[in-house]
Amino acid sequence: xxxxxxxxxxxxxxxxxxxxxxxxxxxxxxxxxxxxxxxxxxxxxxxxxxxxxxxxxxxxxxxxxxxxxxxxxxxxxxxxxxxxxxxxxxxxxxxxxxxxxxxxxxxxxxxxxxxxxxxxxxxxxxxxxxxxxxxxxxxxxxxxxxxxxxxxxxxxxxxxxxxxxxxxxxxxxxxxxxxxxxxxxxxxxxxxxxxxxxxxxxxxxxxxxxxxxxxxxxxxxxxxxxxxxxxxxxxxxxxxxxxxxxxxxxxxxxxxxxxxxxxxxxxxxxxxxxxxxxxxxxxxxxxxxxxxxxxxxxxxxxxxxxxxxxxxxxxxxxxxxxxxxxxxxxxxxxxxxxxxxxxxxxxxxxxxxxxxxxxxxxxxxxxxxxxxxxxxxxxxxxxxxxxxxxxxxxxxxxxxxxxxxxxxxxxxxxxxxxxxxxxxxxxxxxxxxxxxxxxxxxxxxxxxxxxxxxxxxxxxxxxxxxxxxxxxxxxxxxxxxxxxxxxxxxxxxxxxxxxxxxxxxxxxxxxxxxxxxxxxxxxxxxxxxxxxxxxxxxxxxxxxxxxxxxxxxxxxxxxxxxxxxxxxxxxxxxxxxxxxxxxxxxxxxxxxxxxxxxxxxxxxxxxxxxxxxxxxxxxxxxxxxxxxxxx
Numbered sequence: 001x002x003x004x005x006x007x008x009x010x011x012x013x014x015x016x017x018x019x020x021x022x023x024x025x026x027x028x029x030x031x032x033x034x035x036x037x038x039x040x041x042x043x044x045x046x047x048x049x050x051x052x053x054x055x056x057x058x059x060x061x062x063x064x065x066x067x068x069x070x071x072x073x074x075x076x077x078x079x080x081x082x083x084x085x086x087x088x089x090x091x092x093x094x095x096x097x098x099x100x101x102x103x104x105x106x107x108x109x110x111x112x113x114x115x116x117x118x119x120x121x122x123x124x125x126x127x128x129x130x131x132x133x134x135x136x137x138x139x140x141x142x143x144x145x146x147x148x149x150x151x152x153x154x155x156x157x158x159x160x161x162x163x164x165x166x167x168x169x170x171x172x173x174x175x176x177x178x179x180x181x182x183x184x185x186x187x188x189x190x191x192x193x194x195x196x197x198x199x200x201x202x203x204x205x206x207x208x209x210x211x212x213x214x215x216x217x218x219x220x221x222x223x224x225x226x227x228x229x230x231x232x233x234x235x236x237x238x239x240x241x242x243x244x245x246x247x248x249x250x251x252x253x254x255x256x257x258x259x260x261x262x263x264x265x266x267x268x269x270x271x272x273x274x275x276x277x278x279x280x281x282x283x284x285x286x287x288x289x290x291x292x293x294x295x296x297x298x299x300x301x302x303x304x305x306x307x308x309x310x311x312x313x314x315x316x317x318x319x320x321x322x323x324x325x326x327x328x329x330x331x332x333x334x335x336x337x338x339x340x341x342x343x344x345x346x347x348x349x350x351x352x353x354x355x356x357x358x359x360x361x362x363x364x365x366x367x368x369x370x371x372x373x374x375x376x377x378x379x380x381x382x383x384x385x386x387x388x389x390x391x392x393x394x395x396x397x398x399x400x401x402x403x404x405x406x407x408x409x410x411x412x413x414x415x416x417x418x419x420x421x422x423x424x425x426x427x428x429x430x431x432x433x434x435x436x437x438x439x440x441x442x443x444x445x446x447x448x449x450x451x452x453x454x455x456x457x458x459x460x461x462x463x464x465x466x467x468x469x470x471x472x473x474x475x476x477x478x479x480x481x482x483x484x485x486x487x488x489x490x491x492x493x494x495x496x497x498x499x500x501x502x503x504x505x506x507x508x509x510x511x512x513x514x515x516x517x518x519x520x521x522x523x524x525x526x527x528x529x530x531x532x533x534x535x536x537x538x539x540x541x542x543x544x545x546x547x548x549x550x551x552x553x554x555x556x557x558x559x560x561x562x563x564x565x566x567x568x569x570x571x572x573x574x575x576x577x578x579x580x581x582x583x584x585x586x587x588x589x590x591x592x593x594x595x596x597x598x599x600x601x602x603x604x605x606x607x608x609x610x611x612x613x614x615x616x617x618x619x620x621x622x623x624x625x626x627x628x629x630x631x
Contacts, residue, residue, distance in 0.1 A: 003526055005547060006554040007607050009036055010045040010106060010530070013088055015561035018072040021064060023080035027570035029088075030095045035564065035572050037099040039604030040611060044096050045388055045556065047106045050142045051089035052378025055082040057146060059118075059128035059139045068295045069340060070584035072561075090382040097383070104386040104452065105379040108393045109372050109436070110475060113141035113152075113359010115397040116292040119303020121198025124296070133358060134284055134350050135197045135249070135306040140292075141359045144371050151365045152356040153396070153475055156406040161281055164352045169245040170276040172252065174317065177220065177265040179213045179234035184263055184318050188254045189240070193247040197303040197350070200251060207240040220269050223312040225468045228266060245273075251286075251299060251348035253321045261316035261345070268311035268399050271347045283351050284399060287315045288343035291394075298342040306350045309472025311399030319345035337586040353403065359395035360475060362407045364432040369439070376440055386450035388495060389437070391480055392459070397472045405429060405477035422477055429478040434485065441490045452493035454530070455482055455520075458500040461512040467500030486519055494520045495556070497530045503542060507549070517551055528554035534562040535592045539599045540606065547610075563593065563600045574600055 011032075017024055036044060050056050062068075063076030085091050089105060096103040118125035120136040129137020130146050145152065161167060176182060186209035192200040213234050220229040229235055252271060263270075273281040286304035290297040297305055299321075321344060361368040379387055398404065405425050410432075414424045437453070444451045458470045460482050485491055496516060498505060505513040506529055520527050529546045533539055546555045557563075565579065566572050573579045575597035585593065 003553055005552070006042040006528070007040055007557070007603075008043040008045060008528065008554050009041050009557040010047070010559045011092070012047045012106075012559045012561060013092075014047070014049060014078060015072055015559065016564065016566070017078040017081045018074050019070075019561060020077055020081075020566050021070075021074055022568045023077055023084045024566060025084055025570060026091050026095070028566050028572060029085070029091050030098070031570060031572035032560070032564065032566070033092070033095040033099040033101065035574060036560075037101055039574075039600065040607045041101060041557075041604075043102040043104060043385075043554070044092070045104045045106045046089055046092050046384075047108075048089060048375065048379055049111075050375070051087050052375070052382065053143070055088075056140060056142050057130060059116075059124065061127060062124075068293055069337065069586065071586075071589060073293075087382060089379060089384070093383045102385040104388050104450075105382070105384045106388050106390065107375065107379065108390045109363070110360040110391060111393040111395050112361055113138060113145045114292075114394040115308065115358035116140045117290070117305050117358075118293075119197045119296070119305075121194070121196035122296070122303055124293075133307075134352060134354050135286065136303060138358055145359050145361065148367065149356065151361050151368050151407075152358075153360050153362045153404045154407045155353060155355050155403050157355075159282075159403075160353065161275070161279060164282060165248070166246070167275045167281060168243075169250075169273045169281055170241065170243055171274040171278070172240040172243065173272045173274070174238040174240070174252065174263070175265055175270055175272070176236040176238075176263050177228040177314075179236050180262065182236060182238075182263045182318070183256075183261075184238065184254060185209075186240075188256065188318070189238075190253050190255060191243075191245070191250055192253065192299060193245070193250040194299075194303075195247055195249070197249045197306075199301060199303075200249070200299040205243060205245075208242045210239040210241070212237050212239065220266055221312060221468060222266055222314040223310055223469045226314075228264075228269075228314060249304075249348065249350050251304070251346045252317070253346040254318045256318050256345070257320050259319055261318035263317040264314055266312040267315045267347055270315065270317060271349060273349060281351065282353055283349045284353060285311060286348040286350070287313070287346060288341060289313060294336060294341050296342075299346065299348065302342070304343070304348050306348070307354055307398050307400075309397035309399060309401075312468060315344075315347065317345065317347060321345035337588060340586075353400065354398065357396050357398060357404055357475070360393065362405075362409065362429075363436055363478075364407060364409045364413070364429055366409070369432075369436050372436060373439060373443060376443055380444065380447045380449060384449065386452055386493070387440075387444055388452040388454065389440070390454040390456075390495075390497070391475075392454070392456055392470075392473045392497070392499070394473070396475050401471050401474075401476035405475065425477045426479055429475075430481055433478065434481060434490075437485060437490050438488070450492040451490070452495055452528075453482070453485060453491045454495045454497045455516045456480070457496060457498045457505055457510070457513045457516065460516070465512070470500045473499075482516070483519060486523055486525065491520075491525055493526045493528065493553075495528050495530055496552075499532075503531065507545060521551060526553035528552065528556060530556040530558050532558050532562075533600065534596055536596070536599065540602050543603050544606070557600060557603070563597045565593075576601075
């Protein structure tokens, strides 16, 4: 029998806690659940971050720092929140139950060490850095990762220059996306260097300069899949030769102080380095797209973040290389408020490649599977009603994902004589992850709880159809065989999740999304739809469409940080003109939060009105056009 439709919301708790200048207490979580219940929400999904074993290691001394944005940066308060609550998941579960709601734990197995990097020479790295990563130190991770860094997903070791860290770099090639003229001449170019990725110094280097037009060796696409260059199309190349660069880190920029610039390409294609024999020197790149602490990514006064996963981002080399509030709000710039991003108009290079992904653990390692299952036991012990799994994460970020997955435990399972190593690796790892889900299902079922799995519409599809922008969020060289999980009975429920693809794929003829829906329905598996709410003016209409579609069993408002706020006295409320609790929000963030709060109130009003108009045992949604208009 079809279950009643459920309105849900997701709490990615670090985002909520990091936005408060005070620790959150059990009273705050009780007020939070009361506020959610008032909107007719029937289930809360709570992000798990090591809640049952003390939480993650983090830079807990960063608190109310005026040099960075206030929102999501109160790390000291978050640390005190972890200590005050002890086990946030347990406290949240008990509060949700008191207010008549279910609570599911939200488990991302690969999310055990987000790619937060402090520059190597910075005081932050010295104080809070825990694991080395090219350019600096990683600072936010589960204690298991800090103790067992060798169990992270590992890179291949057979393809690097033998002297990559020491060989002098003789030649740099700067490649434009096309052959149109450029304003850059030899006199405009600058090279800055650093031994420790901190406070770069301009070097008075001499070099021979040549400008040529050549056919492109390959097609180049940006991170959003747009074609920048077609194979064999002519491109303009600037060659700097006669160099003797020995530093671990260097960057190329220009002396232009105004725009517009013209030398554009994907940043992982715009610069290449060679030794005196013409052999390529591999490295990783930075160009000012740090996700965490972008205010500290400043080559003059700070350091840079390398290998962030945004390698195909299109950049313009000859823009002014200082912060500017009048830049275009496109690409990754859309995620920054004015003045937050401190660098542009550069491309930086660091020798070598990272030996491991930042914090994602390898599913094929027996110790990792044992640890993951221990985490599931912690969630069940907290009293949750179910556990939801998601593979998408922030701990796999790299510009070269296809180079990873070469752990000894993986290679040991590959039979001798194989002809396609990457295919063999993917087979071994895919089987290992499915085996983990199989064991997780048995454990969850033994406690009479439900298991829900995210069907990631963006990624669970043929490789050629995947959005390029989502490469950073998934481990490569592995397939997540969702259809096998369905047919084997590993899923009690399914979550349809869309991020890089348009939300309309839920309703239109996208073959993968429709196959997911039909396959689950054919097996009697309830399907819920996940939707981001931040600044989404179409939210109410999307909610109505999902409700009235007839194929779906719930709708998730993702996430509470976008519309809730807390008070120091222990209260919680939906953001509105009279209640924006974080005190130092940038103006545009404040306004968007108020608008998002208004949309949540509209959804809640429409939902409560619809439910009051139909019998409580009905399986329909009841959200008619008339109800929508009245809301």
